[in-house]
Amino acid sequence: MERLIVLVAALPLCSALLIQLLFHRPGWRAAQVSVTFTTLSFLAAAAVLGLALAGQGPMAITLPAAPWGSLLFDPLSALMMLVIAGISLIVHVYSVRYMAEEPGYARFFLLLDLMTAALLVMVAAGDLITLLIAWHLVGVLLYFLLGHDSRSPSAWRYSFWTLLTYRIGDLPLVLAAGLLHHAYGTWSLPELFTRISADPGTHQIAGFELLDLVGALIALAAFARSAQFLLHTWLPYTMDGPTPVSALMHAGIVNAGGFLINRFAPVFIHTGGVLHWIFLVGLVTAVIGSVLMLTQNDIKKSLGYSTMGQMGFMIMECGVGAFSLAIYHLIAHGLFKGTLFLGAGGVIHAARRDDGVPKDELYTFVVERRPARQRKPWLLMAAITLAVPVSILVAAHLLVAQDYFQKQGAIVLLFFGWVTGAQLIFATYRMRSQNLWRLVGLSVFSFAVVVLGYSLISHAFDLFLYPDPAFRQQLYAAADIDLLRFDILVAFVTAVIVLGWLLTYYAERNGSRRHRRTGRAWLVFYVLVSREFYLTDLYAALTRGLLHTATRLNVWLRWA
Amino acid sequence: MDAAFLLLAGVFLPLFPLSMLFNALLRRAHRPWLRALLLLTWPQPGLALVAAAQPPLPDWLMAWALLSSALYAFRALSLRELGLWTGFLACSLWALLWLVLARPGEVPPGLHALGLSAPLVLLTLLGTGLERRFGAAYAGLYGGLAQQLPRLAGVLVVVVLAGIAMPLFPPFFTLLSLTLATASAAPAAALALAGIWLLWSWAGARLLQGLVVGPGDSGGGPADLSPAATWAYAAALAALAGGGLYLLGGLA
Structure with a gap:
């Protein structure tokens, strides 16, 4: 068992060493070695997950007489190891031909292997020091992978943004580790969590509750890694790197924030308002990422902002206490986004001959933006729009857990599900269709399938990752707010959204006659969004200012 | 008397x-072995002075050390000449030895100093190699080392x-142990350390981009690092990594 876990992380490292020592010239051999070792690592990771599914209990593999270098076997590490090894294997296989004509072929596989090893150690780290080292290394290796083409200054410029943002995220984690070690006197993660649960609330630092402060620092580290708002600007601009690296980054590396919050779940159950802030940051990121995605005319930047929005949603799930759902989300998003990146080249190539888009009702509605002229009675459609998604969501969730509606976090997620479902049906009945009821029926059916699948799978993740029901309850409880305030908030947001739908409905029904002032406001908003809220300009100006100040200081002090 | 000792030590464990004085000396030292010797040994007399006198280390001295370190890290951002950059990084790194002295751990401060200095020695040797090949070790002047001299570029990247x-x-x-030790005892110092660490990353990445990135000269340029020299540097770096792991033992 121990050997198997060590093997998963050690195999990519061995591959990197072999490539460095044996293959100095570009050639297929380096790629063959790399793919073979990654395949073996994937198989070992699958065996580890098999053992975890079979009920093997958590355990730590430690180095004798060393406070670091330990690996942890638990459901979270077993699952994440398989995900990383799997995505890495796909990226390796894809790169064999994709990178064949690029300079530095062997170096690319060496870096890819090192990155795989660092990621595997990161998710399996059994102590704070190993976690810190792996966390740092991921940022450094990503810098070199993104800047693989050393002839391209723009690739390096944006990989530098990534490095700097990741460093901003590394340092809070170091501080959090220092605080935890000082308060609880151990580096070992399992030991640390045991001590925290035994004595959660007696430590204070600079007037703050220790665990609140630690939770905030860990959240900050997660925000930087998962491109949350204000720390996101690197993500859409790192498209100059090789496509396999983009795939690995969007499918695996950027998700590390969700993993980190899950790893420190025993800390977060003892924090006060930290999860609320996490929810808020995730929500803002999800909304802004989605808005920016919709307004991009560059498909790669659009994909970058799509990832940002998804990461926002993942962090938001942690903020409502649905930790295991965030893991499911990151896996699902990783597979879907990885496929998009790896398939993008082929799709673009094929689309040059034939775009393959059928000129059907959906095309008329989405691309040509021509809604149906004849409408069904609005009251009936409004009732369907509002009631059907709620019924499906409630039924699906009651199927997996009777007490589901006792959790505020679950209700928030249901609310998002309801908005999505209602938006789907709302859009459907405006489409031109020969048989509207068939279309609505199919939409409702597909929504039901998605909701049911999502509920069942996320429930299975919940049971697998956090088998203790009391702990699951604590996670949701940590994210709770005052019930009255919660109810008022939900009612208010529901009212705003329904009002928005009504306004949209009447605006389309009465034509798009807009007042001049509204039109100008939209224009200002569009400019703001198309300039990405001027954040990149602001950061660039700040950077220029700092460099200018440093130069002036050097001149003034005569370079000594 | 204590103050005089501290001031004298402040020359070797550089406080702005x-x-x-150190930077002026380093600039005047043109021979590579002399520069390497300066970089390797400069902080040791400072440590010996403090160890001999054992003066109390007041809080204001720690603040001064942190400010000095931050100042050099910040000023290194705009530097392009590798020799100057190495000197500034040395000042920024060594100033933190005051914090090591204030919180003695299992690892002797002399070893910490040696660990901080050793990469700088390698860096100054590489800088000399660049000066010999191009006439100057200056970021942004020629660039494209990764294309032109891949072995030298690879070693340079790892050393930086x-x-x-x-x-x-x-x-x-050293930085990890300092940040971990100060995180709860002196949160402001820990934050300052985190900021200094960030500035080093920024300065290092800027320097590397000016030297390594770019199309490079496709014609017959200067010769790359020989395989033997590359192996020697690799062995030195492996030894440094081993030393790092030894220091890691001190975290227990």
């Missing part, structure tokens, strides 16, 4: 503006990473 306290090298573990 006493640190200007070692110098700016990236994982597995001794400066990383």
Whole structure:
């Protein structure tokens, strides 16, 4: 068992060493070695997950007489190891031909292997020091992978943004580790969590509750890694790197924030308002990422902002206490986004001959933006729009857990599900269709399938990752707010959204006659969004200012 | 008496503006072995002075050390000449030895100093190699080393990473142990350390981009590092990583 876990992380490292020592010239051999070792690592990771599914209990593999270098076997590490090894294997296989004509072929596989090893150690780290080292290394290796083409200054410029943002995220984690070690006197993660649960609330630092402060620092580290708002600007601009690296980054590396919050779940159950802030940051990121995605005319930047929005949603799930759902989300998003990146080249190539888009009702509605002229009675459609998604969501969730509606976090997620479902049906009945009821029926059916699948799978993740029901309850409880305030908030947001739908409905029904002032406001908003809220300009100006100040200081002090 | 000792030690464990003496000396030292010797040994007399006198280390001295370190890290951002950059990084790194002295751990401060200095020695040797090949070791002047001299570029990248306290090298573990030790005892100092660490990363990445990135000269340029020299540098870096792991033992 121990050997198997060590093997998963050690195999990519061995591959990197072999490539460095044996293959100095570009050639297929380096790629063959790399793919073979990654395949073996994937198989070992699958065996580890098999053992975890079979009920093997958590355990730590430690180095004798060393406070670091330990690996942890638990459901979270077993699952994440398989995900990383799997995505890495796909990226390796894809790169064999994709990178064949690029300079530095062997170096690319060496870096890819090192990155795989660092990621595997990161998710399996059994102590704070190993976690810190792996966390740092991921940022450094990503810098070199993104800047693989050393002839391209723009690739390096944006990989530098990534490095700097990741460093901003590394340092809070170091501080959090220092605080935890000082308060609880151990580096070992399992030991640390045991001590925290035994004595959660007696430590204070600079007037703050220790665990609140630690939770905030860990959240900050997660925000930087998962491109949350204000720390996101690197993500859409790192498209100059090789496509396999983009795939690995969007499918695996950027998700590390969700993993980190899950790893420190025993800390977060003892924090006060930290999860609320996490929810808020995730929500803002999800909304802004989605808005920016919709307004991009560059498909790669659009994909970058799509990832940002998804990461926002993942962090938001942690903020409502649905930790295991965030893991499911990151896996699902990783597979879907990885496929998009790896398939993008082929799709673009094929689309040059034939775009393959059928000129059907959906095309008329989405691309040509021509809604149906004849409408069904609005009251009936409004009732369907509002009631059907709620019924499906409630039924699906009651199927997996009777007490589901006792959790505020679950209700928030249901609310998002309801908005999505209602938006789907709302859009459907405006489409031109020969048989509207068939279309609505199919939409409702597909929504039901998605909701049911999502509920069942996320429930299975919940049971697998956090088998203790009391702990699951604590996670949701940590994210709770005052019930009255919660109810008022939900009612208010529901009212705003329904009002928005009504306004949209009447605006389309009465034509798009807009007042001049509204039109100008939209224009200002569009400019703001198309300039990405001027954040990149602001950061660039700040950077220029700092460099200018440093130069002036050097001149003034005569370079000594 | 204590103050005089501390001031004298402040020349070797560079506190601004006493640190200007070291930079002036380094600039005047043209021979590579002399520069390497300066970089390797400069902080040791400072440590010996403090160890001999054992004066109390007041809080204001720690603040001065942190400010000096931050000042040099910040000023290194705009530097392009590798020799100057190495000197500034040295001042920024060594100033933190005051914090090591204030919180003695299992690892002797002399070893920490040696671990901080060793990557700088390698860096100054590489800088000399660049000066011999191109007439100057200046970021942004020629660039494209990765294309033109891949072995030299590879070694340079790893050495700069070692110098700016990236994982597995001794400066990383010195910084890590300092930040971990100060996080709860002196949160402001820990925050300052985090900021200094960030500035090093920024300065290092800027320097590397000016030297390594770019199309490079496709014609017959200067010769790359020989395989033997590359192996020698690799062995030195492996030894440094081993030293880093030894320092890691001190975290227990």
